[in-house]
Structure formats: structure tokens, C-alpha cells
Amino acid sequence: MNPQTYESEIQKKWQQHKAFASPTSAEMQGKQKFYMLVMLPYPSGRIHMGHVRNYTLGDMVARFQRMKGAVVCHPLGWDAFGLPAENAAIQHGVHPAVWTRQNINDMKAQIIKMGISYDWDREIATCFPDYYRWNQWLFLKMWERGDVFRAERNVNWCPALGTVLANEQVIEGKYERTGDPVIQKPMEQYFLKITKYAEELLNDLDTIDWPDNVKAMQKHWIGKSEGAIVEFAILPTTQSASTPLTTIKVFTTRLDTLYGVSFMALSTEHPLITTAAESDPSLREFCNRIASMSREDRLICETKEGHPTSIQVLHPLTNQPLPVFAANYILMDYGSGAVMGVPAHDERDNEFAKKYNLPIVQVIQTPNPDDPWEKGILINSQQFNGMTSDQAVTAMVNQLKGKAQKATTYKLKDWGLSRQRYWGTPIPTVHCPQHGVQPVAESQLPIQLPEDITFSGIGPSPLTTSTAFLNATCPQCQAPAQRETDTMDTFVDSSWYFLRYLDPKNQQLPFSKAEATAWLPIDLYIGGIEHATAHLVYARYFHKVLRDIGLTTCNEPFKKLICQGMVLKDGYKMSKSKGNVVDPDQVIEKYGADALRLFMAFAAPIEKEIDWTGFEGIEGATRFLKRVSRLVEEHCQQTQNQTPSLPPKPQMSTEEKKLMHKLHTATKHITDDLETRYQFNTVISSLMELLNDITALPKNSPNRPSIMHQALTTFIRLMSPAAPHLAEQLWEQTGGTGFCMHAQWPQADPAWLETDQQEIVIQINGKVRGRITLPSNATEQERKTAALSCPTAQPHLADKTIQKIIVPPSGKLISIVVKN
RNA sequence: GCCGGUGUGGCGGAAUGGCAGACGCAGUCGACUCAAAAUCGACCGCCCAAAAGGCGUGGGGGUUCAAGUCCCUCCACCGGCACCA
Numbered sequence: 040m041n042p043q044t045y046e047s048e049i050q051k052k053w054q055q056h057k058a059f060a061s062p063t064s065a066e067m068q069g070k071q072k073f074y075m076l077v078m079l080p081y082p083s084g085r086i087h088m089g090h091v092r093n094y095t096l097g098d099m100v101a102r103f104q105r106m107k108g109a110v111v112c113h114p115l116g117w118d119a120f121g122l123p124a125e126n127a128a129i130q131h132g133v134h135p136a137v138w139t140r141q142n143i144n145d146m147k148a149q150i151i152k153m154g155i156s157y158d159w160d161r162e163i164a165t166c167f168p169d170y171y172r173w174n175q176w177l178f179l180k181m182w183e184r185g186d187v188f189r190a191e192r193n194v195n196w197c198p199a200l201g202t203v204l205a206n207e208q209v210i211e212g213k214y215e216r217t218g219d220p221v222i223q224k225p226m227e228q229y230f231l232k233i234t235k236y237a238e239e240l241l242n243d244l245d246t247i248d249w250p251d252n253v254k255a256m257q258k259h260w261i262g263k264s265e266g267a268i269v270e271f272a273i274l275p276t277t278q279s280a281s282t283p284l285t286t287i288k289v290f291t292t293r294l295d296t297l298y299g300v301s302f303m304a305l306s307t308e309h310p311l312i313t314t315a316a317e318s319d320p321s322l323r324e325f326c327n328r329i330a331s332m333s334r335e336d337r338l339i340c341e342t343k344e345g346h347p348t349s350i351q352v353l354h355p356l357t358n359q360p361l362p363v364f365a366a367n368y369i370l371m372d373y374g375s376g377a378v379m380g381v382p383a384h385d386e387r388d389n390e391f392a393k394k395y396n397l398p399i400v401q402v403i404q405t406p407n408p409d410d411p412w413e414k415g416i417l418i419n420s421q422q423f424n425g426m427t428s429d430q431a432v433t434a435m436v437n438q439l440k441g442k443a444q445k446a447t448t449y450k451l452k453d454w455g456l457s458r459q460r461y462w463g464t465p466i467p468t469v470h471c472p473q474h475g476v477q478p479v480a481e482s483q484l485p486i487q488l489p490e491d492i493t494f495s496g497i498g499p500s501p502l503t504t505s506t507a508f509l510n511a512t513c514p515q516c517q518a519p520a521q522r523e524t525d526t527m528d529t530f531v532d533s534s535w536y537f538l539r540y541l542d543p544k545n546q547q548l549p550f551s552k553a554e555a556t557a558w559l560p561i562d563l564y565i566g567g568i569e570h571a572t573a574h575l576v577y578a579r580y581f582h583k584v585l586r587d588i589g590l591t592t593c594n595e596p597f598k599k600l601i602c603q604g605m606v607l608k609d610g611y612k613m614s615k616s617k618g619n620v621v622d623p624d625q626v627i628e629k630y631g632a633d634a635l636r637l638f639m640a641f642a643a644p645i646e647k648e649i650d651w652t653g654f655e656g657i658e659g660a661t662r663f664l665k666r667v668s669r670l671v672e673e674h675c676q677q678t679q680n681q682t683p684s685l686p687p688k689p690q691m692s693t694e695e696k697k698l699m700h701k702l703h704t705a706t707k708h709i710t711d712d713l714e715t716r717y718q719f720n721t722v723i724s725s726l727m728e729l730l731n732d733i734t735a736l737p738k739n740s741p742n743r744p745s746i747m748h749q750a751l752t753t754f755i756r757l758m759s760p761a762a763p764h765l766a767e768q769l770w771e772q773t774g775g776t777g778f779c780m781h782a783q784w785p786q787a788d789p790a791w792l793e794t795d796q797q798e799i800v801i802q803i804n805g806k807v808r809g810r811i812t813l814p815s816n817a818t819e820q821e822r823k824t825a826a827l828s829c830p831t832a833q834p835h836l837a838d839k840t841i842q843k844i845i846v847p848p849s850g851k852l853i854s855i856v857v858k859n
Numbered sequence: 860g861c862c863g864g865u866g867u868g869g870c871g872g873a874a875u876g877g878c879a880g881a882c883g884c885a886g887u888c889g890a891c892u893c894a895a896a897a898u899c900g901a902c903c904g905c906c907c908a909a910a911a912g913g914c915g916u917g918g919g920g921g922u923u924c925a926a927g928u929c930c931c932u933c934c935a936c937c938g939g940c941a942c943c944a
Binding site: 665 | 864865877882924937943
């Protein structure tokens with residue numbers, strides 16, 4: 040029978056019997072739980088090989104855990120808000136909701152064809168009011184907690200279209216579609232105070248089982264550095280009276296180099312520079328030039344550039360006046376946007392000082408004179424001379440009294456939430472002429488997206504075209520107010536979706552605490568490495584907020600994370616524009632879902648990239664499945680479903696005992712690989728080895744029917760997570776009851792893991808010189824004696840002095856050390 | 860530049876300090892066949908005619924009875940971040 044027919048029949052049966060259903064917390068009855076999660080897909084319309092790989096491997100774990108007896112939650116949903124739907128609306132006139140709906144239906148059908156065991160009763164789509172109302176609810180909770188604020192930040196502004204663009208739409212400073220120039224324009228936006236959790240987000244990385252590279256990326260993203268904030272007083276006569284500032288605050292990790300400061304550099308966006316530029320045309324021109332550069336250009340342009348100002352500051356210890364520059368290498372959004380220039384001990388300051396002829400004063404003696412950027416011993420620093428860098432920092436903070444404090448800064452920035460888009464969660468606030476920005480009352484949720492929208496791709500957010508939507512009342516004074524037209528970043532949607540799966544129909548809360556407590560943390564999360572920072576940081580942050588609101592109890596949502604490698608074609612990522620997309624549907628059409636799954640699991644370790652090009656290997660997967668079917672077929676014909684019970688061990692032939700041993704060692708390996716090592720390629724190779732050994736059992740083996748029955752029914756269950764359709768088919772054929780996917784997972788019997796006889800390798804001076812077979816219970820002395828009399832070892836022992844004989848605990852090897 | 864990782868046959872890869880190359884793909888030869896496909900069997904790292912033996916996990920060094928695996932160092936490649944004060 041060909042896979043195309045039986046696979047869909049089995050899928051129907053699974054569906055009819057709700058075979059993938061998972062219980063609520065009340066129904067769990069103290070059973071071991073397992074929450075298997077994959078990153079929710081964007082409904083682009085077609086599944087691709089990356090999805091296939093991700094979902095196959097997740098499904099293997101889910102199916103394995105079910106057979107092991109765990110209650111398994113294995114859901115899928117749709118990350119359904121986002122730009123492509125809006126583009127489809129602009130280009131093809133189809134409403135984003137319609138387009139998205141259709142794509143979800145198409146993709147769901149494809150995923151069902153893969154035989155992935157998702158509990159579709161838990162399905163969610165983030166674009167439904169059912170879901171996004173809880174984004175709004177959470178926003179209001181965070182507002183109450185004071186975790187939401189409004190501030191200005193630059194956006195990509197396309198003056199020709201009058202539209203804000205996403206980073207991905209801007210290429211080399213131009214709108215990718217029209218080529219219109221894009222500039223940076225400050226705009227008032229909503230922010231979430233993620234920085235409040237910076238320290239915890241950093242520290243808790245040590246408590247989770249994640250890949251090193253992802254942890255490293257997150258650490259770098261959070262970017263903690265410890266140092267001090269020091270104040271430099273502005274010489275009053277050197278700046279215009281209009282500025283309120285009397286000091287400049289500077290963050291430094293090297294307060295010990297304070298005596299080496301010869302200038303101060305400020306970001307071109309620093310308020311002090313902005314004010315100074317008002318009365319200094321040359322400075323203004325410099326700042327404008329830097330501001331007009333796109334982010335990309337700024338990174339490419341590596342030369343340090345500065346512009347002098349009339350401002351001077353006083354050195355806090357020596358009271359010497361120091362010049363203040365505006366400089367292109369100072370970032371406004373890190374530290375305080377100001378740097379104390381220490382040319383002798385900072386590479387960038389050094390370059391800058393040389394260019395502008397500023398004094399370079401060495402104040403640190405470093406262990407390696409060629410590396411002046413390191414810490415060392417202070418010199419030229421008056422009473423601090425002779426101190427180590429670390430001692431000096433403490434001493435200087437004390438000396439400077441209120442003018443310096445130890446401080447910690449992070450690269451992590453507060454999360455800019457606002458998007459000037461239609462297809463997203465409306466931010467639940469109104470603008471009242473009297474009371475400013477006000478959150479709406481909880482009772483008004485959901486604030487629904489209006490349908491009467493025209494999508495032109497130009498002008499402000501499409502939401503501004505719906506007057507019905509815009510008209511609102513102020514919750515404070517009930518006077519007319521204008522509804523907020525910004526929508527939320529779609530990362531909000533994906534920051535807590537895994538909790539909504541647990542209670543998808545809840546009308547009172549985003550999810551109940553009981554469900555969250557019962558199912559969290561997620562035991563295994565699989566997804567692409569591209570989400571190593573943004574999504575995985577935001578989701579961790581949201582989870583901590585939810586914990587602090589009292590909705591969840593654990594600190595970290597994802598206990599174990601695996602990032603799967605990409606599926607390539609001809610060395611490139613598959614993409615429509617390259618025309619190298621391999622459609623999973625066509626592969627299933629030709630080979631069946633089981634073959635594709637098997638191949639995906641076998642091709643390479645999960646975290647590595649695989650290239651579809653080199654892999655006629657799927658033929659191998661097909662061959663394997665055919666061999667299994669044929670073997671079971673033959674066995675059933677021969678035995679007519681008579682299944683005598685297994686004879687006691689002494690009555691078995693040597694070959695039969697060997698097969699039984701293999702059956703149990705394979706069971707052990709496959710169990711380990713699926714349970715702890717998450718190494719899927721060796722699951723498949725173990726299955727192949729086992730199949731080879733089962734096939735090799737002699738036709739005239741005395742207990743063949745019973746041994747074969749035992750071997751095959753075990754094999755079918757071991758194969759079931761990877762190739763569930765064929766397993767189901769063969770399970771029925773061999774007389775199994777119920778679904779194979781619900782059958783009990785085979786257990787490795789320790790008695791069968793041992794063998795009566797053992798082959799022992801004899802090494803002499805590290806080289807293999809012979810092998811002997813001994814009873815497994817032979818003593819160490821017997822092993823040594825036998826090894827020394829091994830014929831092939833004799834030539835290497837003659838005329839030599841034996842110095843040492845080592846028998847390692849496994850007993851599988853004996854190492855003899857000899858000397859001439 | 861900094862951080863993380865990888866390096867094993869023609870290819871994908873296996874190997875918890877204990878027989879390197881499991882398993883598969885490709886290939887070669889054979890069986891079956893009128894023939895082909897499918898299937899089954901054998902071979903399949905390098906040197907030597909072969910056996911015996913030697914060499915061999917990016918290069919060099921070290922620890923160990925024993926190193927693909929641990930340590931040092933260099934090289935190459937991949938990924939991430941990148942003027943982070």
C-alpha cells in the first residue's frame with residue numbers, strides 16, 4: 040500500500056478519536072506533564088522546509104513523551120499580525136483579515152498532512168479580538184504598575200509618502216519599493232520598562248538549559264557594565280544662559296583614569312549640544328550632517344569626527360578647564376551620551392585626541408606596556424599614585440563625595456512598542472485635550488480593529504481613516520477624545536502566546552493561574568536561532584511581569600531551548616526570490632510524510648544547517664520504510680497471527696539472544712536520545728541498525744515466530760515517534776490494540792543489556808594487538824591471564840618487560856604497557 | 860576587534876577519555892531478470908602487489924596506560940555583536 044492513501048486514513052482516525060488531546064490541569068491527576076512548544080509560525084501561506092524540520096523534531100518528542108506515559112501539551116497557533124498582510128491589502132486589495140484567514144487554513148491543512156500531533160483545540164491566532172484583547176489588558180496592567188511611558192525616539196520617516204517604515208523596508212536610506220529617501224524623525228511613542236528587569240534577565244540565564252551561543256547573545260544584548268557616574272561642572276561663562284544644565288554627567292568604566300582626562304565628548308544629540316548649536320551655525324551644520332546619516336552609514340564611517348564648542352568643564356579633582364566637543368562616536372542612547380576623553384588609555388579617545396591635538400597624559404602603568412588600554416597601577420595621579428585601578432575607583436568615589444557614585448549601565452533599551460500600522464493590536468488609550476493620554480477602562484476591551492479601512496500605502500496609519508474608530512471619550516471627563524491610532528509591536532503577541540494555549544477560551548483572564556502552574560515551565564522549546572535575542576528576551580521579560588502581577592509562579596518560561604539549523608538549497612536559504620524553494624507538499628506527494636519526517640530527523644544534528652541539495656537521502660528513508668513493511672508482512676503471513684510467548688533465555692539460540700540484546704540496547708539508546716540528549720539523527724540510525732539485525736535473524740531460528748513478534752512489535756513502537764503513520768498501520772497488522780501512538784513505550788530490561796560472553800580488546804602500548812572472548816563474569820585476574828596468553832599478542836610481548844596491566848571498569852578492554 | 864561555535868572518508872554524519880569512520884547517501888562488483896527498475900549479497904580512509912605492518916579526526920605541542928574527545932598554541936571557516944565610554 041502506498042503512503043499517500045494510508046497516511047491520510049490514519050490522520051482521519053487520529054482526528055476522529057481526538058488522539059492528540061491534552062488534559063486541563065483538573066484532569067491531570069498527578070501524572071507527569073510535558074509541555075512541548077515550537078515557535079508559532081507567521082501565516083505566510085505555505086509551510087516551508089524549516090517548519091517541517093522544526094515540527095517533525097518537536098513531534099517526535101511529543102509522541103515519545105505520550106508513549107512514556109506523560110500528559111503532553113503540544114499546541115500550535117498563528118503569529119497572525121504583521122506587515123505582509125498589510126502589503127497584500129495594498130497590492131491585491133484583499134483585506135488583511137481575509138488574507139490571513141485563508142493562509143491559516145492552507146497551512147493548517149499542510150501541517151495535518153505531516154502527521155504532526157498538535158492539539159488543535161488549543162489553537163490560537165493573534166489577530167482575533169479573542170487574543171489581542173489580552174494584549175490590551177496586559178498593557179493596562181503594565182500601565183497601572185507604571186511600566187509604560189511615552190517618549191520621543193527616531194523612526195524611519197519617508198517624507199514622500201508621509202509614512203513610517205519598518206527597518207526591513209529601508210535599504211540604503213531609501214524605501215525599498217519606491218526608492219524615496221527615508222530620514223530619521225523623532226516621534227512620540229509608547230515604551231515598556233524592560234530595563235527594570237535587566238539584572239534579573241541577565242542572572243536567570245544561569246538557571247536555564249539553553250545553548251551557550253544564545254545565552255552569550257542575550258548577555259551581550261543586555262550588555263551590563265559596571266563603573267561610575269562622575270559629574271563635571273560647566274564653567275558658567277562658557278555657555279549661553281538658556282540651558283538649565285550646570286553639570287555634565289558621564290558614565291565611565293575607568294574612573295581610575297580620571298587624571299588622564301584631557302577633553303569631554305558629547306553626542307551630537309546631547310541636549311547641551313542642541314542648545315549650543317542654536318547660537319553656533321558651524322556646530323549646527325556639523326550636528327545636522329551627522330543626524331542626516333542613516334544608521335548604516337554611521338556604522339560604515341569609522342573615522343572619528345568632532346566639532347569644538349565654546350563650552351568648557353572643570354576637572355572635578357584638579358579644577359583645570361577642559362574643552363567640550365561634539366563627536367560622532369558618542370551614542371546618545373548609551374550611558375549619558377557623554378564621554379570623558381582619556382586619550383592615553385582609551386583607543387577611540389586616543390584616535391580623537393591625535394586628530395584634534397589634545398594632550399595625551401599617561402596615568403596608568405599597565406602590566407603590558409604595549410597594551411595601554413588595560414587596568415594597572417596609577418601614576419601622575421597625585422595622592423592616588425601607586426594604587427591599583429580597582430582601589431583607585433573606590434578611593435576616588437570617596438574623594439569626590441557627591442560628585443561621583445559607582446553605577447551600572449546596560450545596553451538593553453526600553454522596548455519601543457508603537458507601530459504606525461493597521462494590522463496589529465490597537466493600543467488601548469485615548470488622547471484627551473484636557474487630560475492628555477489616558478488608558479481606556481478595562482470594561483471597554485477589546486478595542487477592536489475597524490473593518491472600514493482603505494489601504495493606500497501612503498500617508499499616516501490606515502487607522503486614521505476610520506472616523507468611527509477615532510471617536511472616543513475621555514475616561515476622566517467623558518469629553519470627546521481621539522483614540523490612539525498606534526498599534527503594538529507584534530513581539531507583544533509572541534511574548535505570552537504559550538500561556539494562552541493553556542487556557543485558550545478563557546473570557547475572564549488571559550489564562551488561569553491553575554493552568555499556568557500546572558503546565559509551566561515549557562519542557563522543550565524549539566525554534567530558529569534568529570529569535571535568540573528579541574523574541575526570547577521579550578518573552579522572558581513578559582513572563583517575569585506576569586509573575587509579578589501574580590498570574591504565573593515560575594521565573595523562567597522555557598526550561599530547555601533548542602535552536603534548529605536552517606534548511607538550505609545549494610548553500611542558500613530557500614527563498615522565493617532565489618527560486619530555490621523545495622515545496623514540502625510535493626515531497627509528501629512523492630514519498631509520503633513518514634519518509635520526509637525520517638529524512639529530516641536523520642539528515643543532521645538538529646542545531647546544524649542542512650542542505651537539501653546533497654540529499655537524495657530521502658530515497659534511503661523510503662527504502663527503510665519499505666523494508667520494515669515487507670518484514671512485517673512476511674512475518675504475519677508466516678505466523679498467521681499466531682503469537683507464541685517468548686521462550687526462557689536458556690532455550691534461545693545464540694543468534695536469538697544476540698537479537699534480544701540488541702533490541703534492549705537499541706531501546707535504551709533511542710530512549711536516551713529522545714529523553715535527555717535530544718539527538719534525533721542517532722534515533723534513526725539506531726532504528727536502522729536494529730532493523731538490520733532483525734532482518735539478519737536466521738530463517739530457521741528455533742524460536743523465530745516468538746522472537747520476531749517481540750522484536751517487531753517493539754520496533755514498531757520505537758519507530759512510532761519518527762514515522763507515526765506506518766507505525767500505526769503495522770501496529771494494527773501485528774495485532775496491537777488501540778493506537779500505536781498510545782501504546783506503552785518499550786522498556787530496556789537491564790538483564791538483557793548484559794551478555795553472557797564479552798569480547799575484550801587487547802591493547803599493547805596503545806595499539807590493538809588482539810581480541811579474546813570471555814564470560815562476562817570473568818574476574819580481573821582471569822581477564823589479565825587470558826590477555827597475556829592471547830596468540831596474536833604474543834609477538835608483541837616476547838622479550839619485553841611488562842610494566843603495567845590496566846583493566847578499566849567497563850572490562851571491555853585491557854591495556855598492557857611493555858618496555859624493551 | 861570582541862563573544863560564541865565548528866573543523867572526522869567522495870558526501871551527510873557516528874563515537875559518554877577506551878577498537879575512529881556506526882548508520883545512511885553516492886560509487887564498484889555480483890545474484891535475480893530477455894532487459895531495465897525494484898530487491899538481495901559483497902566491497903568501499905590512505906601507503907604497500909598482497910599479507911604482516913605502518914599512517915590517519917585542520918597544523919604544532921602537552922597530559923594520560925589510552926586523546927576526535929582534556930590542556931596550551933597556531934590556522935581556517937561559520938554565526939552573533941560591533942565606536943557600548
